[in-house]
Amino acid sequence: MLRIDGLSISYGRRPALRDVSLTVVPGQVLGLLGPNGAGKTTLMNAVVGAVRPGAGTVTVGGLDVTRHPKRARAQVGYAEQEIAVFPTLTARQNVNDWAAICGVGRRRRAEAVAATLSALLLDEVADRPVRTLSGGERRRVHCAMATVARPSLLLLDEPTVGVDPATRRAVLGHVRDLAAAGTAICYSTHYLPEVEALDADIVLLARGRVATRGAVAELIDRHGSTVVDLRLLGDDGETRTVSRQVIGPDDLPAVLQGLGADLGRLAGVEVRRSTLDEVFDHVVASAGPADGRPSSPAEAVADAS
Amino acid sequence: MRRDLVTAGVLVAHEWRLQRRDLVPQLILTVMPLVLMAFLLPTYRDAMTLAGSVPGPGPLTGAEQAVPGLSVMFSMFLVAHVGMVFFRDHGWNTWNRLRATAVGVPVLVLSKAAVPLGLLVAQFTILLAAGRVLFGLRIRGSLVALALVVGVFAVCLVALGLLGFAACRTVVQMTSAANVLALVMAGLGGALVPRELLPSWAAPFAPATPSYWAVSGLQEVISGGAGLGDVAAELAVLAAFATAFALLALVMLRPDQRKVSWS
Structure with a gap:
């Protein structure tokens, strides 16, 4: 069509x-x-x-x-x-x-x-x-x-x-x-x-x-990866999530080791595939920095003025 | 061709639906000249007597100048309204939307302009009829000739409005220019004061305005008892003005240009 x-x-x-x-x-x-x-x-x-x-x-x-x-x-x-x-x-x-x-x-x-x-x-x-x-x-x-x-x-x-x-x-x-x-x-x-x-x-x-x-x-499948979400307990009792890309679940021990002193704050671990949001960010970042190009003639005019 | 005509009919009906919701400006521009006529009739009578103007048999009432003159003058204020039709669509983003349909630009523009054209003719008709009923205006010549002068002048004003839309980038530019132009053309053309009383510096410029030929044509028919053949020159010049304005508008119109409207 x-x-x-x-x-x-x-x-x-x-x-x-x-x-x-x-x-x-x-x-x-x-x-x-x-x-x-x-x-x-x-x-x-x-x-x-x-x-x-x-x-x-x-x-x-x-x-x-x-x-x-x-x-x-x-x-x-x-x-x-x-x-x-x-x-x-x-x-x-x-x-x-x-x-x-x-x-x-x-x-x-x-x-x-x-x-x-x-x-x-x-x-x-x-x-x-x-x-x-x-x-x-x-x-x-x-x-x-x-x-x-x-x-x-x-x-x-x-x-x-x-x-x-x-x-x-x-x-x-x-x-x-x-x-x-x-x-x-x-x-x-x-x-x-x-x-x-x-x-x-x-x-x-x-x-x-x-x-x-x-x-x-x-x-x-093409652009995503395996992601490890690490939930860390803060001093205020709230948890925050830190995400790390890995090749596969076998990399988990190395990721945990990388936490160093924060390892004691670890409240949970989740292994998953990248979301579409993450794929989007990755692909856009791979395409290079934004160059401020206008998306329409009106924007081009506004830029020019 | 048939499809274009059907689409034009739909667009005219749509435009009328939009405009009939707010006819206050047209109403004001129809009532105002009537109020002015009521006040200025004796002044116009005296001025015409002073100028030695003999518009036709019978006593002078002043309506011979007031009715056609003020009708022409206030019709010129509607020129801004023609342009507003298009600037309004830009303000609503509907101009681009309409352009993205299968409707061609000529059909779109002509259909939208048809409603102000009808309103201009209606304004003239009401003012001439009210002039006859309220102020004793006598139309001595051909009604067909009168209708043609009104019709061709209205087309000329619509073409001028389109030129205003094509030439101006913002609605403020367009309305300002249209109002100044309306006053200057009305003054020079003998719509505001009888032509015989124009200042000597202004008189030579009068024929360069369409209002001059409109007032002249109307007065020829109303006071001089003219028929169709007698106003052929006026009709030809008005048609030439209309063609020139339309051609200029065609050359200057950039349908894809972003215009700045009120909103």
Whole structure:
């Protein structure tokens, strides 16, 4: 559904994406991870043609987005990171009007709007002006507008930033349902448990490049290690945890010896595999230091001024 | 093409839904000229007598200048409103969102501009009708000609509003420039005072403003009893202004440029 080949984009002389290639097939959730400024938003903007590639191609449903922008965008639903809603309209009017703008016919629209509002737990506030809704409710309306037309490709850029757990569960549930119905989804986030909950394949961007990719388990196998968590008892009676990477359980005696005088404070030991968080930190650190590259033209402008 | 027309219809309905929730600015810009007409009618009558202006048969009432002049002047204050439609979408982040859909920029811009165009025509219609009912304005010429002058001038103002949006980076720049421009053009064009009373330094510049041709066309029809053929020159010049503003807007518009709105 989405195919990106050798995509490179620069803002002025600063590269934002460098030779990025990836694909998302129908029914797949691709978790797009990376630190701030890694190029996640730029990549999504390139898919909807908001930024032009310096090199490489982006195709949606087989259509090159630079050659057939309208036909390609007709297949895409996009919820940017910034909430974009019409605050003077009600939640229902926002979603309904957006469905109409995206070409959903009148007969199918009422049903699609009701189903989308319901899926995102917006029934109770559907007829309230969006300006009176909470931040989490606004974000759900924002997401509902992206999904109401049931696009073939859905781009969600940090859809759960700043929301409560109930909103997060609602958004994730909706994303899972859409993927199960065959929508190809590109999901950018900083909350790594979300990509695990979505059982997403991961592309990790760092400094504009694909640093690694694969399923969560694959990434942990490839980049993770065995970790020993040592729980040490402090003078105040509280325990603190110190983690040490090891090659295997056989290294445990050496780790314990390394504690020296603190060995007497040892309250517990746990041997485990690296978490996705630790793999993320390791891969990003391996990619080199952050270079302050802007993640969008707006940031580039702000930097310049 | 058919798909574009359907989308345009949807966007116009959507834009109207947004705008009808707050029509206070349009209401004020319609009531204010009526209040001014009530106060200034005798002054305009005296001024026209002083200037030796003979707009047509029958006694002078002052409405011959007040109604078309103040209608043109206050319609020019709506130019800022045209630009606001687009700056508002930037403030709500919905401009980029709309640009990420399959809707092309020409359809998007024209559909959004259609609502202010309708509001401008409505403002003129109300002011001319109120001028007739409240202040005894007599329209001696062709109503079709009158409608065409109003329509083409409204298109010209919408094009000017689009140019303001294209040229300005912030909403403050746009509203400030639009208000100054409205006053200058209204003054130079004979909307504020009869053209015969313009200062000698200003008179030569009057034809360089669209307001001059709008006031001239309206007065030709209202007082001079003109028909369609008699205002052809005014219509042609107004159309030329509209085309020039639209072309300039087209050249200067950067759809992907971030604009700074109120919010």
